Amino acid sequence: MALFSVKMRSSKGGVHISGAERIVKEEEVEQTVLELLRRAKHHSRGEADFINVKVEKLKKEPLKLKALPVFEVRSRLPVEEVLRRLSYPLIPEELVVKTYKLLLKGPAPNGSVMRGAAVIEVPEGRRLEEDRFKGVRASMLDGTEELRRELQRLAGDKFTENFAEALVLSTKVLHHPDVLGELCISDDPDYTTGYISLKGKGYFRVEGIKPKGLKKGGRAIFVKKGCSFKKLAEYLKGEPVIVTEASG
Ligand code: PML
Numbered sequence: 001m002a003l004f005s006v007k008m009r010s011s012k013g014g015v016h017i018s019g020a021e022r023i024v025k026e027e028e029v030e031q032t033v034l035e036l037l038r039r040a041k042h043h044s045r046g047e048a049d050f051i052n053v054k055v056e057k058l059k060k061e062p063l064k065l066k067a068l069p070v071f072e073v074r075s076r077l078p079v080e081e082v083l084r085r086l087s088y089p090l091i092p093e094e095l096v097v098k099t100y101k102l103l104l105k106g107p108a109p110n111g112s113v114m115r116g117a118a119v120i121e122v123p124e125g126r127r128l129e130e131d132r133f134k135g136v137r138a139s140m141l142d143g144t145e146e147l148r149r150e151l152q153r154l155a156g157d158k159f160t161e162n163f164a165e166a167l168v169l170s171t172k173v174l175h176h177p178d179v180l181g182e183l184c185i186s187d188d189p190d191y192t193t194g195y196i197s198l199k200g201k202g203y204f205r206v207e208g209i210k211p212k213g214l215k216k217g218g219r220a221i222f223v224k225k226g227c228s229f230k231k232l233a234e235y236l237k238g239e240p241v242i243v244t245e246a247s248g
Helices: 026-041 079-087 092-103 145-158 159-176 229-238
Strands: 005-014 015-025 050-057 061-065 069-075 117-122 142-144 181-187 194-198 204-205 218-223 241-244
Touching: 005 026, 015 026, 026 050, 026 069, 061 092, 061 159, 069 145, 079 092, 079 194, 079 204, 092 117, 092 181, 092 218, 142 159, 145 159, 145 241, 159 181, 159 194, 159 241
Parallel strands: 061 241, 069 204, 117 218, 142 241
Antiparallel strands: 005 015, 005 050, 181 194, 181 218, 194 204
16 A cells, blocks of 8 residues: 655744654545644744745655663753763763753754754764754654554653654664664753663653753764664665554
8 A cells, every 4th residue: 555754844933843644545645734733833933934834755665773772860960960970882982961951052053053963973972964053854754553553652741742743853863873862852942851862771861951942952973883874864764654553
């Protein structure tokens, strides 16, 4: 049966407001386009003056993945210390802290938020993305309704749409053999829960990862030395992935 990718992105005055995507059956395309349009129009960050919706037939069957195991981190330690402890020994402690500071500062060359993720080689911290404004974006992904229901049940009042989407994205990112981890801080000034995902461990939600009101943030993907940026970008952008169920 033919499957379609439906992608939406919206902006106001040239500034990104929201984005979402789904992978759906042919008969669901119309309904999905409407849903994403509605979402683009009514967003907490304001009313969009530009909305782009793209519908594309998939050229291959999506990979079906189980979501990363999710952990809620509760700690009184400073965030930097939490990240250090979680990422040891996969990612050098100083590299994870340096990357955290970079995302808070704005990782693009002019100190703004990047459009996609930075790619950071472990252990030295060399940045591999060719364009430091653009970075690389993971796309062609979705989660099933079953996953959503399980996440709502497991996360309870900590469930958010951002969480479900981020878990799907990070599950895809971490599935690549060269990826060791991903650090994410939302650039939404009101959304202060971020995460670090680590290979073989899971997705760790960190409350208060940034101060409320800060418009900075972004994503960083940690990769093994020798990782080909080109091949990683091809996988992240082009390989369709559906996350079917939660872990645990
Ligand atoms: C974003 O939407 O910009 C990032 C969302 C991060 C979600 C973290 C979580 O709630 O688990």
